[in-house]
Amino acid sequence: MSRAEAPPAPAGRRPRALWTFGLLRSELVTTLRRWRTLALLGVLAAVPVLVGIAVKVETRGGSSSGPDGGGGPAFIAQITNNGLFLVFTALAATLPFFLPMAVGVVAGDAIAGEAGGGTLRYLLVAPAGRTRLLLTKYTTVMAFCLLATLVVAVSALAVGALLFPLGDLTTISGTRIGFADGLGRALLIALVVAASLVGVAALGLFVSTLTNSGIAAMATTVGLLITVQILDQIPQLHALRPYLFPHYWLSFADLMRDPVYWDDLVKNLGLQALYAAVFGSAAWARFTAKDISA
Amino acid sequence: MDAPSATERRGDDGPAPVIATRGLTKRYRGGQLAVDGLDLTVPAGSVFGFLGPNGSGKTTTIRMLMGLIAPTSGTARVLGRPMPRATRAVLPQVGALIEGPALYGFLSGRDNLLRYDAADPTADPRTRRARVAAALDRVGLTAAAGKKARAYSLGMKQRLGLAAALLQPRRLLVLDEPTNGLDPQGMREIRSLVRELASDGTTVFLSSHLLDEIEQVCTHAAVMTRGRLVTQGSVADLAAGARGRLVVLTPDPGDAARVLKEQGVGDVGADGDRVTGEPPERDLAEVTAALVTAGVRVRGLTVERASLEDAFVALTGEGFDVAG
Ligand SMILES: Nc1ncnc2c1ncn2[C@@H]1O[C@H](COP(=O)(O)OP(=O)(O)OP(=O)(O)O)[C@@H](O)[C@H]1O
Ligand SMILES: [Mg+2]
Numbered sequence: 001m002s003r004a005e006a007p008p009a010p011a012g013r014r015p016r017a018l019w020t021f022g023l024l025r026s027e028l029v030t031t032l033r034r035w036r037t038l039a040l041l042g043v044l045a046a047v048p049v050l051v052g053i054a055v056k057v058e059t060r061g062g063s064s065s066g067p068d069g070g071g072g073p074a075f076i077a078q079i080t081n082n083g084l085f086l087v088f089t090a091l092a093a094t095l096p097f098f099l100p101m102a103v104g105v106v107a108g109d110a111i112a113g114e115a116g117g118g119t120l121r122y123l124l125v126a127p128a129g130r131t132r133l134l135l136t137k138y139t140t141v142m143a144f145c146l147l148a149t150l151v152v153a154v155s156a157l158a159v160g161a162l163l164f165p166l167g168d169l170t171t172i173s174g175t176r177i178g179f180a181d182g183l184g185r186a187l188l189i190a191l192v193v194a195a196s197l198v199g200v201a202a203l204g205l206f207v208s209t210l211t212n213s214g215i216a217a218m219a220t221t222v223g224l225l226i227t228v229q230i231l232d233q234i235p236q237l238h239a240l241r242p243y244l245f246p247h248y249w250l251s252f253a254d255l256m257r258d259p260v261y262w263d264d265l266v267k268n269l270g271l272q273a274l275y276a277a278v279f280g281s282a283a284w285a286r287f288t289a290k291d292i293s294a
Numbered sequence: 295m296d297a298p299s300a301t302e303r304r305g306d307d308g309p310a311p312v313i314a315t316r317g318l319t320k321r322y323r324g325g326q327l328a329v330d331g332l333d334l335t336v337p338a339g340s341v342f343g344f345l346g347p348n349g350s351g352k353t354t355t356i357r358m359l360m361g362l363i364a365p366t367s368g369t370a371r372v373l374g375r376p377m378p379r380a381t382r383a384v385l386p387q388v389g390a391l392i393e394g395p396a397l398y399g400f401l402s403g404r405d406n407l408l409r410y411d412a413a414d415p416t417a418d419p420r421t422r423r424a425r426v427a428a429a430l431d432r433v434g435l436t437a438a439a440g441k442k443a444r445a446y447s448l449g450m451k452q453r454l455g456l457a458a459a460l461l462q463p464r465r466l467l468v469l470d471e472p473t474n475g476l477d478p479q480g481m482r483e484i485r486s487l488v489r490e491l492a493s494d495g496t497t498v499f500l501s502s503h504l505l506d507e508i509e510q511v512c513t514h515a516a517v518m519t520r521g522r523l524v525t526q527g528s529v530a531d532l533a534a535g536a537r538g539r540l541v542v543l544t545p546d547p548g549d550a551a552r553v554l555k556e557q558g559v560g561d562v563g564a565d566g567d568r569v570t571g572e573p574p575e576r577d578l579a580e581v582t583a584a585l586v587t588a589g590v591r592v593r594g595l596t597v598e599r600a601s602l603e604d605a606f607v608a609l610t611g612e613g614f615d616v617a618g
Binding site for chain 2: 014019030289291
């Protein structure tokens, strides 16, 4: 331990507006450097590869799936004609479970994982500030929603371009649109899918403020996700179902209509905003009043 | 054991205390009364030892001082500002090590410090790398800075935790058992580090079980048991408060013990050629004369000065069991 020259006496340093974002940057980088995050993204990237290969193998075998494909995720029948449809299929396949599960893991771990590891107390005495830390975590989880969705979309686009022809495409309404227009809609759909995950993200963050165990928070969030998905399938709960966060998830397909059918899309985005506000506030109320004793 | 008023009541001319609590109380949700009506005063510029058996409430007190947990009642002021309300203004000037270090195992030592520094909105990102390097150097971790923290030994983690507390020049350092897990060399280095910081004007508040350590570095100390403050004051006063022991070295321990009792020495005990007792009120010269007159052969007679450990045990009780 050598003697470092003492810097001048601290005369009450002040926070700077720009410096305050250092934590966000650190948080984004730290999240991405976690082995767990990379594994989740890897799984998400693998889904389109598997779907693409499966479709390719199926069609090469000669037993070309019928015109409307029978079962399977939306758009799967069209993939052989246009690789761009793999983007829609992959998003439709991952949105019910893989994507929200990945988001639930990252959101659930956000605060609880730091508490469990003890690093939360050092962030708070740094001092990160409770509201600032929570906002940083919230923003990071939102960024992860977008990143995870883009990973699926980009992987699907790459696989689709590699295995299948690209070109003009037919909308659900039967009209033809150009490839560039189709690509634009794919991007729009990816953004809507990312926004659809905001509800789970807020829920997970709230759960994360309730416990000191990252594992418990992740498991609870994913458990809630599955429960809500099941509840959303029960017809007798029709009064409740429109308020369940996954209820309008598959409305993103309406972006492939011509003209676009906005009703359910708007309802979905409104519902996600509601969840974000309600559970975001609950997380804030809980976290700012919490005893940090881990 | 009333609190010494010398440090308790400061003159109007003295500098404001760095830590001052009034009736600070914490009852955990389970009903456990961990800290009970604490009136603690830490003078500016002191190296303050915070002592107490396991479970006596030291860490709980430190958590309240750092705004991590809210007191059930009472107030705490740190650097003259109320906590936890003024955390944003106070904590950038405070470095803390609370209940051991906590690190991101998947980040290197250096990246851990970069992250903790980024959490402080008053830390200049332009000087971040230089300050991190200086802190690593200060705790002797420069060579291991690139290693993943997961692969650090206990002592290395402790050093890294200390480095995090030293990222900025601080007015107050709060160190909860800083030498835990350190090798003897590391302990000595921490001691000299503490002295060095104190000579730069940093107030150091340090909890420890190692009494000789407190005795070596601290100017002031406070002792807690079962959530209550038993005493606080300067280390010299505390040790003086505990009475020393009269020790007679003699080949005739039986006779010596009898004579000492006759001379009014209390609590006499013999162990081999060592006979000890509470020092009597009367002049020791008379005791010596009485021993010699009775034909007791005396090799030596002294009053052993009480150590802080004696004071500590006298204050907190001998029992080993942790209070429930
Ligand atoms: N989170 C908690 N919930 C409930 N009780 C707690 C909690 N943390 C500590 N306690 C209790 O509060 C009392 C004081 O604990 P504290 O950790 O402050 O002791 P300490 O003096 O730091 O002990 P040590 O020397 O072992 O570190 C103990 O009886 C302990 O059981
Ligand atoms: Mg402790």
